[in-house]
Amino acid sequence: MTTATAEGARVEIQSLTKRFGDFTAVDDLTFTVEPGRITGFLGPNGAGKTTTLRMLLGLVRPTSGTATIGGRTYQHIPHPITTVGAALEATSFHPGRSGRDHLRVLAATAGIPTSRVDEMLELTGIPAAASKRAGGYSMGMRQRLGLAAALLGDPSVLVLDEPANGLDPEGIRWLRGFMRHLAGTGKTILVSSHMLQEVEQTVDDVVIITNGRLVRAGRMADLHGTTxxxxxxxxxxxxxxxxxxxxxxxxxxxxxxxxxxxxxxxxxxxxxxxxxxxxxxxxxxTSDLEDLFFALTEGTNRNLGDGASAPPPDGSRTPVPSAPVEGGGR
Known part of the structure; x- marks a missing residue:
């Protein structure tokens, strides 16, 4: 069994399936995310992306299959905040607490020095807003705060769900360079996004799913087809x-x-x-990522067919840990 290291750890999704009653949210899904690379996780709304990420982070129990980080399921990682950092929502904080205090609480819970808080505030570009109440942050500032929380434990793996939402063009450019820098240090980065043009400029590998099933996976450079x-x-x-x-x-x-x-x-x-x-x-x-994406997924979105609504992606039938997700803790 492999273990996580500071240089990164492989994320492995093997035959992963999640059913909510008669509804199959994720269906026999298999792919890997390699260290030192940025992998884009794409699919239409309701494709099963968030459910997959939540199973990877131990927030939803799989019906079958496995989701591991460095060869271990999230529940069996001894000190998860130093192995995997995740930002699944930009609202996982107390609105009356300042950004700095939010990070201090997470750091204290995980035994991380307070000095690391100010380092992350500086790194993510929000030191000036750190003393303000997080409830008054813009969406872009919330995204940066979530990223700062995910990085508190200097994890080898980052799992990010729509990290560019709410960022202005300058912020998106900053995020692109920031993720590229982190991948350059050997970290494993899995990022879910709907911003196809931005993904095309950022990621090394792509995983595309629809209706919970894998439809294409591979290196970004190899997915365009014949020039x-x-x-x-x-x-x-x-x-x-x-x-x-x-x-x-x-x-x-x-x-x-x-x-x-x-x-x-x-x-x-x-x-x-x-x-x-x-x-x-x-x-x-060459055909761009947008062309490929729609060629593979157009007309397949189960949520647009007969108007039937799928169960919520958070898997509300499964108990969810109450501690913040983005810091990697449970």
Whole structure:
């Protein structure tokens, strides 16, 4: 059995299933999250993402299968706050307590020095607001406070649910760089998000689920499929003929544009030059994450079908620990 280390720990989801009565929220789900990498966890609303994360953190009991961190279930990690930090909600704090006091309570409960509180406030960019009541924080400030709490124990694994919600563009850029820095130190990062364009710029690996089942998983760089090229010209028919002679397949895309089944821009440009056809635009193109996401999930959202409502993702039929989640404690 492997154990968590300061350099990161592998998160393993194996045949994980959760049923609420007749409703299957998560269905035989299997994937891994590797140390030193950021993994994006994606799916439509109601796909089972939050239920999966809550099972990983010991807040919901699986019907079958396992969810482990460094080879152990959350309940069997000796000092979880130093192994896994999680931010599942941006409201898990007393509204009348200051941000600094919120972190002090968590630190005292876990035996963490108070000095670490101010370090995390500085690191997440909220020292000026630390003395203000957390109930008056903006959504973006709440997200930063949740992240500060998740990092209190310097955990090797971070589990973040929609961490960019409420952040302004500057905050989103900061978060992207911050997660990249943490992954660079060897930490394992699993992040659930609906912001597909931001995910595409941030993550190394992607896991996409729908209706509780895995539909695609792999490295971000490998999920786009074959790279094609776009070429715009005044005479697309003539260029298409010249490309055929050169064993390059193309398809018309309107407005003088051809989509060529090749990533070799030099070869396409040479063909156009030999054919005497002017080129107005020539570039590679790949399907982006948004295209892939909707191709895999469009029309599959069970919550949009017959109007039936699914059980709440927090698994209200299972007792949930009362201590804050984001600090990694139970």
């Amino acid at each position: 094609t090229s776009l070429v715009r010209t005044s005479d697309p028919e003539r260029l298409a003929g010249a490309l055929r002679v050169a064993d390059l397949t193309s398809q018309p895309a309107g407005d003088g544009v051809l989509t060529v089944e090749s990533a070799d821009l030099r070869a396409i440009g040479d063909v156009a030059l030999r054919a005497g056809v002017p080129v107005w635009e020539l570039r590679q193109q």
